[in-house]
Amino acid sequence: MNKYLKTTISAFLGGIVGALLILQLTDKNQDSQINENSFKTPISQVSNQNYTADNANSTATIPDLDFVEASKNSRESVVYIKTVSEAYGRSSWLDLWLGGGGSMQQVGSGSGVIFKSDGYIITNNHVIEGADEIEVVRKKKTYKASLVGRDPSTDLAVLKIDDNNLPAISIGSSRDLKVGSWVLAVGNPFNLTSTVTAGIVSAKGRELNILKSNFPIESFIQTDAAINPGNSGGALVNPQGELVGINTAILSRTGSYAGYGFAVPIDIARKIATDIIEYGMVQKAFLGAEVSSLTTEIAEKLETEDLDGVVVSYIQEKGAANKANLQKGDIIRELNGEDITTHSEFEEKLSMLSPGDKLYLTIDRSGKKIQKELILTNSENTTELLKRDVYFSKSLGAEFESVPLVERNLLDITGGVRVVDVKNGFFKRLNIDEGFIITNINGTEVNSPKELSDILESVKGKVVVRGVNKKGVKGYYSYYF
Secondary structure, three states, X not given: OHXXXXXXXXXXXXXXXXXXXXXXXXXXHHHHHHHHHHOOOOHHHOOOOEEEOOOOOOEEEOOOOOOHHHHXXXXXXXXXXXXXXXXXXXXXXXXHHHOOOOEEEEEEEEEEEEEEOOOEEEEEHHHHOOOOEEEEEEOOEEEEOEEEEEEOOOOEEEEEOOOOOOOXXXXXXXXXXXXXXXXXXXXXXXXXXXXXXXEEEEEEEEOOOOOOOOOXXXXXXXXXXXXXXXXXXXXXXXXXXOEEEEEEEEOOOOOOOOOOEEEEEHHHHHHHHHHHHHHOOOOOOEOOEEEEEOOHHHHHHOOXXXXXXXXXXXXXXXXHHHHOOOOOOXXXXXXXXXXXXXXXXXXXXHHOOOOOOEEEEEEEEOOEEEEEEEEOEOOOOOOOOOOOOEEEEOOOOEEEEEOOHHHHHHHOOOOOEEEEEEOOOHHHHHOXXXXXXXXXXXOEEOOOHHHHHHHHHHOOOEEEXXXXXXXXXXXXXXXXX
């Protein structure tokens, strides 16, 4: 009995001693780790020092994340935009014609970027769309702004204010941006002016299918820098304070920031804005063909395993692609010597070209590589630079323009006049939206803005206006004069 008792006591004491030894060793290891870390210099103090990794021959530098100068410089060039518009209600057709019925003033806001020192400002089209008055505020000074032009296909617009000594922002290159690069978003979210947030480039070449135009160009820069309502039209800048994008949209279930913001690349925006300032419209280059993403299913039908590139899905009659003998099913692998991997990449590269430019394509046709050369055209299928031709009817309270050939072919219409801008007046009370294309009035085809204005200003009785909306849906408006 005593023998067993001694054995038990010995085992118990041995366990206690062993546990104490293990605990002591563990504490020593932790102390060693704490002491080692306590001698490390904080990152903020070594941001400009070099260090060498073990078993490596090269040195690396921890980047300096000081955005003070970039914030200061870019904030000087970002403005606050305020818009005012009238929304009409009506109770009868008499109210419609005489201008009666209720109206309500709507106020909107957004941001803009000073593009040129003589008063040209870039913003988003959706910021100023439908506005009757536009104001630009910079450092508590308010300017009346005029609309120079806009491009729904990229959701961009250019404004002009009367000043010749403004701090134009430094222009960078969106092409040089890398996924993971630091960027700053500068704007006026929730009317909080001159707000700066920081993040990284999360992705490039995003297509969101949010631009409701016939020829949308979507190749957004995605960033996790916080962007909220009011940031639209503001600046996305790199750590040097150079403009690399125009903040345009957020992806959110609530309408507020949820981690995803999107900006139009400056390489696209610069070309769009320059064209609008010089010509009053974008000199968009057309291939004379439509292309689609190369999906797995399409690749199987075309008997290829390479998913890089875009596939030709439509050829315009007498267009540039048709003249160069491109065919449906051709896979475009290269554009002007540069590899094409996605649809958004192809559209982005094409958007930087103009009518009359030569285009060199490398295509894959049934497994064979073929080189093609063609000359890009404008919306009227010529190589000339176009001048914008608009007509404003004061009595109708709207601005009109003719519909170009390439768009008429796409919509399968032979004529038409687009409602470009609706001011206070008859068209606003009729609730005809901007972008609506009027094809005929009381069965008579309409081909020019002046013709449309003359008909509507002289017609009496019942009037039926037929046309196509921005989504390509055909319909009509009916009313009485």
